[in-house]
Structure formats: C-alpha cells, structure tokens
Amino acid sequence: MDIREIARRAKVSTATVSRAINRIPTVDPQLAKRVWKVVDELGYYPNTQARALVSGKSRIFGLVVSEITNPFFPEIVQTFENLAVQHNYEILLTSTVHDPKRMESSVRRMIERRVDGVAILTFGMEDSLLEHLRFRNVPLVFVDVGPDIPGVSNIRINYQNGIRQAVQHLAALRHTKITFVAGPLHLKSALARQDAFKASMEEIGLEVAPEQIVVGDHTMEGGMRALDLITGARRPTAVVCSNDMTAIGLMREAYDQGINVPRDLSVVGFDDIRLAQFMIPPLTTVQMSQTELAQIAFKALMNDVGRELPAQGKSEYELNTHLVLRRSTALAPVHNGRIKSQRSGAMAKKAQNSYE
Amino acid sequence: MDIREIARRAKVSTATVSRAINRIPTVDPQLAKRVWKVVDELGYYPNTQARALVSGKSRIFGLVVSEITNPFFPEIVQTFENLAVQHNYEILLTSTVHDPKRMESSVRRMIERRVDGVAILTFGMEDSLLEHLRFRNVPLVFVDVGPDIPGVSNIRINYQNGIRQAVQHLAALRHTKITFVAGPLHLKSALARQDAFKASMEEIGLEVAPEQIVVGDHTMEGGMRALDLITGARRPTAVVCSNDMTAIGLMREAYDQGINVPRDLSVVGFDDIRLAQFMIPPLTTVQMSQTELAQIAFKALMNDVGRELPAQGKSEYELNTHLVLRRSTALAPVHNGRIKSQRSGAMAKKAQNSYE
DNA sequence: ATGAAAGCGCTAACAG
C-alpha cells in the first residue's frame, strides 16, 4: 500500500495525495477530504524512509550517552523523547559504554541514518570522529566538553555555584575537614567539579591538603572503595562527592562499617538523580537539572536545524547548579567526649530547598 | 557524495560499488580494493534510508517501554542496544508514559519508520493498536501480556518460583504475618505476582487475610504510602513487595518512622534492579533478569525477521525468577518482651545466592 | 488548484 494506491482510490494524482497529507493549504478541501477518507480506511502510513530520501531530512536526532544504565541519563532521554514526539522527531540513542570502538560505531550509525543533529552527552569524544560529523554539517550540541568550533553549540555547566553552596553549608555546620571524592579526572566534567571544590574551600579560608582529595570513578562501587580511602588517620567529618552514584556507594559502605550518616559523617552528592531523595538518609546534593539539560540540548538542535550555512557563530548555553538540602548532612561531631551530636535532619527538612 | 561519485572515481559501475560495499564475494578483489580506497578517502557512508527503501528492510527494531525513567528499563534498553549494534540494527525507543495517546503515537511512529519488529515491554497494549502492527506482519514480542495470536512471540515469566522462595524464606525466619504490597492490578504482571504470593502462602498453610494485601502502584511514592496501610492494628513482621521501587519507597518511609529494617520489619522486593544491592540495607529481592529478558526479546525478533509467512505458530519463551538473599530480612521479632532479635544479615551474606 | 514526471541514493534483475 503506497501513495499511488491512495491516489487511485481517491481518484486524484499522487501529488495531490502528498499535498493533502502534508496539509498544504492550497489543496481543495473537497479533494483533501476524499484523500483523508481513503487514508483512514486503508490505514495508510507514509513511508518515512522515502520521505527522508527525497527531502534530505531524516527527522532523527542522535543522542549519544555513556551508558544508558547510568541513572543520570534516563531522565534526560525521557525528556528528550517527549520533546522529540512533540516535534515529530525520532531519537537515535547510542551508548559508548566507555569503549572507543563503540564511540566510533555510534558516529557511523548517526551518519548512515543521516541524523539531523546530534547531542553528545558522553563527557568526551575524539576529535577525529567529531570531524566526520562537522564535515557533514550536522548540528552538534555538547555538554561541557564541547570544542570551541563554530557551528557547535555548547552547554556550559556552572559547577561553581552549587559546589560553593555545598561547601558553605558544610562549613556552617562546623565542618572543617571536608574531603572531596573526585571522578575520573580525564573527564572535563569531573575536573571542573574538583576545581570548583578547591576554589570554594579556599574562598572561605579552608585549606585542602592533598589527602583531602581522593579519586573515584563516578560509580557506586567506586564510592564504596572511596570510603576506605578517606577513613585513614585523619578522618574527615564531611565528604563531598563528584556525583550521586559515588555518594550512594559511599553511604552504603558506611552502613556496612557502622558509620552513621549523617551523625558520624556528612555526605553531599552531585547531580540530584531522582534516586537521591529515596536514599537512606535522603541525600543532600547539588542539583544539575537533567530535565533542563535535555530541554536546552533539544532546543539547541532545533535551532540549528534548517540553517543552511554551517551556523555562523557557536552558540553557548548555560545551566546553573544549586544545593538541595536533605538529610545526609549534620552538625560536625564534637571531637572529644563524644557529646551527643545533633542531627540536622529536622532542620534540613524545614529548610529544604532554601538554596533554590 | 553518493555511490555514483564513488563509482566514477573508482572507475567502476555503481553496481560494483554496491557489491563491494556489501561484501558480495563474486567481485574481483582488485576492484573491491579500488572501491574501498575511494570510500575511505572520501569518508563515504552509505545512505541507510535509500537502502531501506529498496530492500524493504529498515534494520530498526522498535522498543516500547512504559517510562524510560523506570529503573527497570535502562538495563533492558542497554542490553537490547548492545545486541542491536552487533547485528547492525538500530533501536527506535518509545515510551508510553501511561498515556493512551502516547501509546498510539508510539505505534504510528513504528509503522512510519517501517520497523522490522517490535518488542513491547509496557505491560499492556490496546488490541486495536496491535492490529495495525499485525496487519503489516510486523514481528512482535510481548512480555507477559501477549495475546494468544499466531505470529506473536510471548515471553512468559515464571513468577511463582521466585515468590515461593521469598515466602518460604520468610516463613523459615518464623514470620507468619506477611503482607503483600501489590502493583496496579489492571496490569497482568502485577496480578500474576499477587496470585503467586497467595498461592505460595497457601502452599505452606499460611492464611492470607484481606488486610494482608494492600494495593500500591509500583512507584516509590506508592511504596511510602503503602507502609502506613500496613502498620495498622495488626502490623505484619514482613512484607513482600510487587516490585523493587515499592520496596525502596517503603524502606525509606520506615526509616522516617523509626522502623528498623530488617529488625522490626523484613522487606522483600521483586525485579532485582541494579539499585537493590545498594540500598540500605541491601534489598533481598526476587530476581527477574533484565539482561536475559532483553536477550530473549531480541532473539525472538531476529528469529521472526525474514520469515515470509506470518509466522506459523506463536513462539513461547520462558523466563525464570529466583530469590536473591541480601540483608533486608531477619528473624521475626519475638512478640512479647522485645528480646534482642537477631539480624539475619551475616547469615544472609554468607548464604547469598543460595537459591540461585 | 491539480497532474505529469523527474529524481532522492541505493539494490537487484538482467544482459553481456
């Protein structure tokens, strides 16, 4: 069943069917109705491949993520998909699973399907691959790691704001020995978070000794291992993690070792994945809205689509971050005498979102 | 840049280029090499849309889920994607977000893109929509809810095995008042789990009073609400949840109310989403392997693809379930006297996977 | 306002 059959049955030309279906206003309402009637009766659906072939537009946006199973992404993918449906786009989702081969095949698949744009959320991509995409004038949007190339949109995350709030919150609770569990430092995003932490500490005159930074890997397992790294001789009373997964793993290990969060150890995460609020205790964390991120990325792509020229200047977008108070932080325990330390839980509950 | 340009530069016909690219063995190695050289030099990628148009195969599999953000799905999507890459397929991921309109648009998009098969993981789909797909002879695979129609593959989940193990585990820990938090009962999968629970209780002579079944909605929020429903007059000492999200919400609420899991209340989940092991305490749950599920679904689709006839008989697949012991269950507290009750944690740790 | 026909990039007969 194709457009010709519809044309035959509606006794019009294929051109008219095409026009009717595409709601071109110049077609006679009578004819249009006749066409739609046949279309509905036969349950005809236009062939997108054929349309794409002739129009040169696939109406597909590529979405490259590191791993779909990373809780950070599903929210983004869902929002992106919602937007895609609204605008009659499809998404081509690929994951690199931290494998250069997969990254390469990702790009190849995008090109072969002739995507109209690609959002890269993988925290890092080889330049040579990028070239293949740029070469074909595919609109691109990067988060955080975008190169400074015209025609490429970048979403800059303001890590500093949220992390400063986290550090100051901890300081206000009288913590002075605050450790940071970093992510893999070859990732710009991980490095930026670490830098933001150092800067925030210095701002308020707190020194950051080398042992106050331990390197994790942004996984829950890494978070579990990280706890042992920080519970050495000079154990901190608070720890800021480079992402929520790390914080979750760390809290889980703390539980195993009988360390009570937040009484013995305050924990702050980063990202605010949906799960954070369901942790025990609910995780205080720096929010970087996944919904907003997806919206910005989609908008950036839509904005570049249809532009003929390689898009004159690069576009920059910014996404802010801020602390969300929950219950994984408390007043620093009093050093000697083990006085019954207070939990900030109740307070935090009332003050929730006070930084928003 | 198209196949003609390659042909021109390699001084062969387009047919030869096509053959070379598709690795048809009959082409002269000399020519093939010449073709590949040009292809690499120009960075040529065949246009999938054109290929699909002429071959009638899109090499796209549709994947319909309820919500991408439901932690149950990412693992499935990732596995499905891995398999897809291996077999040179793409996945078209759509979510119904529990909205009939979205469900409908899902099907429409699948058909418009001419997918070669669809895996439906939404726990329920309207028959009329199904018809559109069947009408076009699109291979279909359902989980659990599949209709008994020839040409449709079904993956049947054996809920009974896992839930029986859960109930018997609890009984062995001397629990007699065990409550079940069901999911939305209009879902076959939720109903089947509830039935399995009832049957398992009866098998060992434990009665299930009406108040021992409360209805949740398979969300964390629902799990939180469920706790209040069960902590009435005759509070149970153990609760089995219809899915892990419910269990996670319930544990979170228990924490808020000062109810200690597992000392005061044993909790068992269902699904074994990855998060379960990172809960505090790690959640004992019935595993229904998401990886296996995805593999079976993919295989079912691959198996039906290329078949000319509407696939003679329907294919049935089965997926088993089993209990994974972790640390959210313990000996039932002694009723009077509040004797220091033992945690089964340590035991469970050693006995882990004993049911596998 | 409508129709005839060219052509998007590729594959697959068919001929040679």
Place this chain on the structure above:
DNA sequence: CTGTTAGCGCTTTCAT
C-alpha cells in the same frame, strides 16, 4: 565478473 537499468515511495518542480 561487471555494467545497464528499473524501480523502492515519496516530494517537488514545471506545466496546465
């Protein structure tokens, strides 16, 4: 073994 050519299903000039 290679080339010529006819479509795949649709959109879009260009005539009418």
